[in-house]
Amino acid sequence: MKIDDYELLLKLHEIGTIRGTAKAVLISQPAVTQRLKYIEEYFGHIIFIRTPKRLIPTPEGEIILEHAKTVMAGERAVKNKLAQSSEEVQGTLSIACSSLISQRYLPAILGEFTSLYPKVAIDLVTGISEDIKRHHKNYHVCIIRGEKLKESTCIRLFDDPLYIFDTEPFPTDALKERPLISFKSDDSMHELVDNWLYVQQDKIKPVKTITVDQIETCKQFMKQGLGMAVLPESVSDSMRDEYPNIALKLDGEAVSRHTWVCFQDGVRELPQVDHFIDELVELLTL
Numbered sequence: 001m002k003i004d005d006y007e008l009l010l011k012l013h014e015i016g017t018i019r020g021t022a023k024a025v026l027i028s029q030p031a032v033t034q035r036l037k038y039i040e041e042y043f044g045h046i047i048f049i050r051t052p053k054r055l056i057p058t059p060e061g062e063i064i065l066e067h068a069k070t071v072m073a074g075e076r077a078v079k080n081k082l083a084q085s086s087e088e089v090q091g092t093l094s095i096a097c098s099s100l101i102s103q104r105y106l107p108a109i110l111g112e113f114t115s116l117y118p119k120v121a122i123d124l125v126t127g128i129s130e131d132i133k134r135h136h137k138n139y140h141v142c143i144i145r146g147e148k149l150k151e152s153t154c155i156r157l158f159d160d161p162l163y164i165f166d167t168e169p170f171p172t173d174a175l176k177e178r179p180l181i182s183f184k185s186d187d188s189m190h191e192l193v194d195n196w197l198y199v200q201q202d203k204i205k206p207v208k209t210i211t212v213d214q215i216e217t218c219k220q221f222m223k224q225g226l227g228m229a230v231l232p233e234s235v236s237d238s239m240r241d242e243y244p245n246i247a248l249k250l251d252g253e254a255v256s257r258h259t260w261v262c263f264q265d266g267v268r269e270l271p272q273v274d275h276f277i278d279e280l281v282e283l284l285t286l
Contacts, residue, residue, distance in 0.1 A: 003075055005039050006068040009047065012036065013065055016054035080270055090119035093272045096139040100215060101259065102126040104234055105284060106143075113279050120272045130186040140273045142262045143280070146188035149262040155277075157284040159256040160232040162192065162248040167225040169244045170204070179227030180206035183218035192255055193230045196248045204228070204246075232257055259284070 008025065015021045018036070022029040040047050047061035057065055079091050097106055102124075110122060125132075129144040136142045136149055148154035170176055180197075182190070197206060210227055212218050215235055222229035223243070230248070231239070239245070248255035261280055268274040 001039070001042060003071070005035065006071045008032070008035055009039060009065060009068045010072065012048065012055055013057060018050075018055070088119060089117045089271045089275055091270060091272045092121045092123055093141070093276055094123040094125075094139045095141050095143065095276075096125045096127070096132040096136065097143040098129050098132070098145045098259070099126050100145065100232070100235065101143050109280060109283055112283075113276055116279075117272065117275060120276075128184065128186045129188075136262065137264065140263060140267050140270065141276060141280075142260075144260050144262060145257050146186060148258070148260045152262040152264060154260045154262040155281055155285075157259045157261055157281065159254075159258055160234045161254040161256045162196075162230055162232055163236060163240065163245045164204070164228055164230045164248060165222055165236070165239055165243050165245045166228040167223065167243060170246050172203070175203060175205055177205045177207050179208050179210055181210045181212065181218050181221045181227045181229040183215045183229075184211070184213050185215075189257065192248075192257070196250065196255055197230075200250055 008021070011025060012018070012021050012032075015024060018029055018032050022032045025032070036047070043060075043064055045060035045064070046058050047064055048055035048057055076092060076094075106124075110124075114120065114122065125139070129146050132139075132142050132144055133149060136152065142149060142152075143157075145160075148156075164170075166176075166178060168176075168178065182193075197204065206228070210221065212221060215231070218229050219231065219235070219239075221227065222231075233240075236245075261277060261284075263273070263277065268277065
């Protein structure tokens with residue numbers, strides 16, 4: 001068994017389908033199927049039951065998956081110790097990052113970081129902040145939005161004010177009734193928006209909600225006149241000059257999303273992690 005085989009097992013369990021796993025690891029579905037067959041033959045047990053919707057671990061599979069987690073944790077620990085003992089910055093840097101930050105800021109940050117430290121291997125997962133928080137102990141560094149992580153060291157990077165945009169004006173002396181276009185985010189974002197829309201003001205009334213998966217889709221729907229959209233300043237670009245908008249405020253203060261970098265105590269002893277956090281704070285703290 002190779003380390004890659006254990007990694008594949010964990011990826012299959014995480015994603016739940018052979019097709020999705022093949023796409024994630026950039027190999028063909030038949031190749032994934034063949035490798036899984038080899039692993040099951042190696043252990044002498046079926047690891048997953050194939051259902052139409054997802055792979056379900058068998059009882060023996062659950063034991064093997066726990067073993068895979070142990071093997072991968074041991075591998076990371078050895079690499080981290082080697083990285084600590086080396087004068088050159090190397091080793092693995094595992095990052096879990098909010099989708100918005102990963103799309104907007106992370107490519108440039110990682111580009112600069114890897115040019116400075118080319119021997120550091122980047123292990124990156126992106127998603128909504130709530131999912132990252134649930135699994136934060138699996139990563140060296142978490143970059144999240146909303147509330148900071150409890151029982152972690154967190155550095156506030158920047159605040160991201162919210163604006164409501166539309167292609168039609170926001171009258172000050174009449175009720176505005178329009179569809180609201182919402183994108184997939186964590187509950188804290190939806191709570192901020194709902195509190196402002198339905199509790200803090202009475203001039204704007206959403207008549208229905210159109211829900212999309214990506215923030216960019218939300219922007220394009222709004223630009224096509226399909227309804228209003230609440231968007232963070234960081235993704236609005238020149239939209240505040242091009243489209244009618246209102247800043248969300250509560251008691252005179254801007255309604256904002258906080259962005260944090262969070263990590264466990266002691267993880268900065270790893271040089272690759274320490275340098276990345278320094279780089280991140282320097283570039284994103286506003």
